[in-house]
Every structure is written in structure tokens, then in C-alpha cells.
Amino acid sequence: MLVEVLTRLALIVAVMVVLGVGVFAGRQRLVRTVREWPGRVKAIAPITIVLVSVLLFNSVARQAVPELSWLIRKDITWAIYETEGDLILWLQAQATPEVTAYFSFIYIYGYVFALIFPVVIYFLLPNTRPLRELFTAYTLNYTLGLACYVVIIAYGPRNLEPELIQALLYDTYPQYQHLTRQVNRNTNVFPSLHTSLAATVAFQAYRTRKVYFGWYLLSIPLALSVALSTMYLGIHWAIDVLAGIVLGWIAVVLAARLVGRWSIYEAFDDAGGLEAMPGGRRLRSLFGRQ
């Protein structure tokens, strides 16, 4: 069943990405990419390795997160509930089957598309900086998010008021349970990582609006829909979503400052830079060009 759900997900997102590239990127960029891709791959390789390592570490660490959280026991569920009250309840009162279908689609397919699509279109740019920034921002989202999850225990709305707040996604489309439980733990709702990553994508789309104006226009409603969907489906509190937006903003701002500050390639090329580091001389004699 999981394989079935995953295949469907991959197919639908692939179709969306191909369509999106056609609409927003155009043929010329594709042609140029075919010529220039090795240089671009080399440029993004270091940050890609960092991101992949963080993701791998994340998938292992998430098994241990609940154990650590229960040792620390900082539970903020009721503090959240008392602050925002019955906002989620009101949101769900607006539910219709069509809206549920829309937000379920957004939560699963829209979200995955939002994460993958900018990677593809930024790769089509001769300047690799937007993509390096995006990967850095993803990395920051996952590391900062994981840190929050370790320290803070918070249960989502559906866990508090099951009779009032439906777990709309899982009860309407039970098959997705098998997909999301691979990554989600029920004590990890603060902040909403769905929101923070979608916000990251939208903030970055804003920064690249001169190149991809159409994508910028699409990314805003898409990110808003993802944020709303997490609340509408009873998975997150409004406060988790706000915290997610803040986290996404922090990640983009930090990424803009960090990217380009250190270059592993320059370090190898530039003997002075490398030798300034402790042990750099030995590194240089191993890897560097004389």
C-alpha cells in the first residue's frame, strides 16, 4: 500500500514539475543547461552533500527524538491552546468535502511540489547562487526544526479535542497515514515544518522574482495553502504555523548571509586561505594543486 501511494505521489509531482518548467522556465534555459550542467553540479555539490547528510541524520535522529523529549518534558500543548483558543475549531467548521479534498491534495502533493519545483528551475539558471541559498535554507529548516522538536513536546489540535477536531486527512484518506507516519511523530508539532519549508520556498521565490516572476506569483498562494492546510486538517495549531513562518524567514535570511562566505573550492585553490586553517597545510599537500 505504501508503494502504491508513493508511486502515485512521484507520478503526479513529476507531471506538475514538467508542466511548471514548460510554463515558467522555457526551452532556452533547458538548452543552455544541457551544455553547462557539469559546472553547475560542481558548484552545488558541497551544499548538496551537507543537505543530504542532514536529511539522513534527521531520519535516524527522529527515532530518538521522542525519547529525548520525554526526558526533557517541556510540554507546551496547553499553553498553545490557551493562547489561541478555538481557532482551529472555527476553521474546521467551514469544512466541505471539496475544501477537504483541496487541502488534502495541497498537504501531500502541493507540498512536495513546492519543495522540488524551485530546485529544478533554479538549476536551470546559469547563476547557481539561488539554488545554493535554497539548499542552505532547507538545511537550516531541518536542523533548527529538529532542535525545537527535541526540546519541546506539543500535541496537535486533533490530539486534544478528537471529538471536535477531526483528523480530516487521515480519516478521509486513510492511505496517507502510511505515507506521513514514516516521517511524523505526534509530539512534534511546534513549529510546523510543512509551513516553514513552504514559507522558505516563497521567500526565496520573492528574492528571485526578477527571473521567475510567474513562479513568485504562484508560490505565495501555494505556501499560504500549505500553511492553511496544516491547520484545516487539524494537524497544527495556528501558533505552530506562525512559528513555521518565522523559522522559514530566519532560514532564508541566514542562508543569504552564509552562502558564498566559505568556498571549499577556493580553499583548495587558494593556498593562503587553506594554510590559514589549522592543519590546512597538510590538507593542501594531500588534495591541493602545487
Add this chain to the structure above:
Amino acid sequence: MATKKRPRENAGDSMSGRRAFLASAGVGLSAATAGCLREFRSAVNRTHLEQLSVSITTQPADGDRQAIQIARRLADNLEAVGIDVSVPLRSREEFLRDILINHDFDIYVGRHPGASDPDFLYETLHSRYGEEAGWQNPFGYANTAVDDLLETQRTADGDERQEAVDGLLEAVAAEQPFVPICRPTDVRLVRTDRFDGWRADSLSTRLGYLDVERVGEANRLRGTVIDARVSKNLNPISAEYRGKDPLLDLLYDSLATREHDGTLIPWLATDWDWDGDDLLVSLRRGHTFHDGEPVTADDVAFTYRFLEDTSLGSSDVPAPTPRYRGAVAAVDSVDVEGDHELRIRLNTGEAVAQRVLTVPILPRHRWEPRAEQATVRGVRIAKGTTEALITDNVPPVGSGPFEFGDRAEREHLTLERFPDHFTARDDVSLPAASVDRLRAQIDPRSPSAISLIETGDSDITISPLEAYVYDDLEESEVKRVLETPSETFYHVGFNTRSAPFANPYVRRAVARLIDKAWLVETVFEGVAEPLATPVPDEWIPDSLAFDGVDPGVPFFGDDGDLDVSDARAAFESAGYRYDGDKLVVRE
């Protein structure tokens, strides 16, 4: 915890009072006399009154969808009578650890494993067990009259016992150390196109998964379990990880096994006889544990000794088992009278003594080394915490009809048929494993467990379904809904070790804030039986029959709506005072 003393919020006020006094003393110093100072001290050195605040510990909806709803209704009603309430949420393991091991709670709402014999109340309420960790007296309840009644029913048999039990249940209902709420009906969905002959009333015990009829070639039984704990820990005596676990019953044998009607049939023991107060037990010959070691009388004797104190005397503080405590306490000593012969000396009547036969038999060679104190480098562990109590016990080595196959945390637990089990012998006519493999898929939500049944990816929901999906269940050619009353019951437990719940009048007043019949209709969709006393129907005395309302502690109000003035009057007559809307106590 809420009842702990907090720093006095009004300390500032009393300081300014004191300062004002000193100022006036400066003006008319000659007027200040010793008597005046004495009155001043008497007024100032009194503790302040503060609103009573309590916590209701429970699990979030993912852990127990019904309990959180009961807890929130109770919290609303407690707030209505002027008590400040918090509702800490705990994961399944943390919940049980807080309640059963650390006794760190004021009130909790949860599910009790229950039992078919009322003697389970002995370990649940006897004052002797108030300090032990486990299902034995988590309430810290102590009452000499109830202790006497618990002991009387334990040694009696027949009508005499029935009478003693009636008296006990009435005394407990009057005291309300915990409030029984209802006994849910276990509802399961099964497919009948691969396996048939499901026995609805045995599916929470080992017998439900033996002798399953195979339709066609299928020899792998696939089921779903809501609770991921069986994929993490397979320790048969763990308090935090064990609920009603038929899968553990399939891994470990007991001397006898209980049929759904409560009668015991021989299992690992071929038979047993009474010799005065002693039970003479003969074991099956030639049976082995899953690792090939023989099952002997020595293992059985070890099991009872070990469960009495899992440190086997090596710890300064005894470390008794957190489960099966009442059964083990019935055993005075066990004499090994041959490789397969035992004499069990008992201190109870025959009816209660039968419980002794249902304890899982542990292999001595695996568990004896676990009698050591658990150690974690750099951390001081509580005395009496043995390795046995905290081990995950993976892979488990028992002697049951299935052996451990594989597991992945939060994904599945897979058991394989143990081909050498005695039930597989030609000359033994007991239910035997009829499938090669039993895979329990962890599926934390009822709708997805149902969808696995519908798509044919699962044959049975091993864990009962949650109440909110009952309306959507449909039967078909290949799908059947099985219903059976559960032994488990929902209850509200009080920490009677300290104020305010040391006071039975307060407990009774709180019990009357709970509308059991209404909770059954709303939270349980009507698929449960409200209870005034937590024992199976055949043991309920007429005086405690639940007939629309609770006979002892009826709800203050109707249909879930609280009559606040009646409820407040009950707290006032229990001796509590109100300051405006707030119920205040000395902090």
C-alpha cells in the same frame, strides 16, 4: 504537581503589612506592648488560602481517544465547581510510568486491564502495595476495613466468598478510591476469505489466534495493532509497555489458559490436584523453550520466586513484578518434586489460587542474569530497578506456540510458528498454531486499519477499533464485525496519598461530577456498559447494578449538564470553603 506547595504569592502583601505596623510603632512606641506583638504574630504567621488546583493526567487522542475526552469533561466540571485544573498529556509509556511507577499524579483517566475474577482488587487496593511500583495499588489507598474484606474473600470459597465479595464491592463503591466508568465492547473487523472460524470472545487472549481455519492455501495471518509498543518492547512483566497483549500470550506459556467463560484448561501443566492447601502440578514432558532448552519444574519454581522479587534477594530493596502481583502473592513457596512435578504452597482459597496458573513461565537461564540492578553510566538509578524490569527483551525466548520472527520499530512484529510446541503433538487435543507466520502491522489509526482490511492487506484488526469509527463499519461477503465485551474498563484514579483526595468525601463528590451513562452514549457511541463496580457482570451485587444512574454516586445533573449548585454544596458539606467562585484551601 499541582498539590505541591508553591511560593506564597501574597508574601509581598504581608511584608507591607508588617512595614506599616513598624511605621506606626515608631510613632507611638510607648504604646507597643508584648500583647500587641503577640496578636500581630498570630495574624501574620498564618498560611494563606488559595484556590485548589489539581491535575488530570491522561493520554492524547493518539494514545487513548476516549480517555482524553473523559478527562476534558471532568476538567470542565471541576472548573465549574471552582477548582483550577490542568490536564497533562503523556505518551502511552510515560503515562503508565507516571501513574504506576512514580505515582506522580493527582487524578488520572485511563484503562485498567481488569480481570475475570474480582480478586484483582486485592493487589489493586490492599494498603500493603501502596508503595510498590506497578498495577498494585497505584492509588496509595489504605483502609483497614477494606484490607480485611480483601483478605477475607481471598481465603473463602463458594457462597462464603460470594458474600465476602459483595461486602467488599460495596465498601469499595462507598469509598471510591477510583471511579469505574464503563466497560467498552471490543469491536473488531475480520476478513473471512483467507481465514475463518474467528472466535470473537477469545481475540484478546492466545486462544483466538490458534486453530484459525485456513481457507485455501493462505498460511500467513496478517493483523493490525494500534499500539506501537509491541514493536519496541516484548517484556512480559513490563508495566509501561504491556496492556492486554494476545501476542505476548502466544510467545509465553502459562500453566493453564483461560477460556472465554473464565474456566481454566490445562496448558503447560497436564493437570493439577489439591492436596490440602497445596497445589500439585505436573508439567508436559519433553517440551522446550524456543532456544531448545527444556522446560522444567525448576523454571516454573524460578518464575514465582523471581516475580516475587526480581532482584532475587540481591538488592537491599525488593523489586517485585509490576504485573501478576496478586497471583504471585498467593504463593507461599514452591517445591520442585521432580523434573516435571511441583508442589505449590498457597495461602488462599481454591478460587483465587487458580490465578497462580495464569502467570507466564519464564526460562530461568534467560532471566536469572537480569536480577541485577540496572545501570546507566553516570546516572543514579532508583534502588530496586532491576534489569528485568527495564529490559526490552528482544528477542523474547518463551515456550509458546509462536516464536519471535522479526520486528521493526513502529512498523511490525512478526511471529513464526514454533513447530515443537506441545499443542502440535498428535496426542494433545488443544488449539494449536495453524499458520506459519503471524504478522502484526502497527497501524496507529482505526480508519487506516479498516482500509487495510478492505484492500485485503490485513485479515484482522487485532487491536479493537476506536469508538468513533463504529458507524462506518460495514459487513460484506468477506468482511465481518465481531463484538465482545472487554475485561478492561475505563476509570478515574485518585492519588489518595495526599490532600485533597485522601478524603473519601472529596472523591465521592468528584465521582458525582462524572455522568457515566452520558459518556457511554457520546464518547463510546453507546458501545460500552456503564459501571458502578469494576467486576464482570456475574459478580455485580444487586445493590451496585447500574440502572440508568449510578446507585452510589449519581451524577449531579442530567445528560452531561452539571447542576453546579448541587455539586458545590457537596464540596461544602465535605468541609471545603468558597471564596467567591473559587474553592479555596490552605496552601
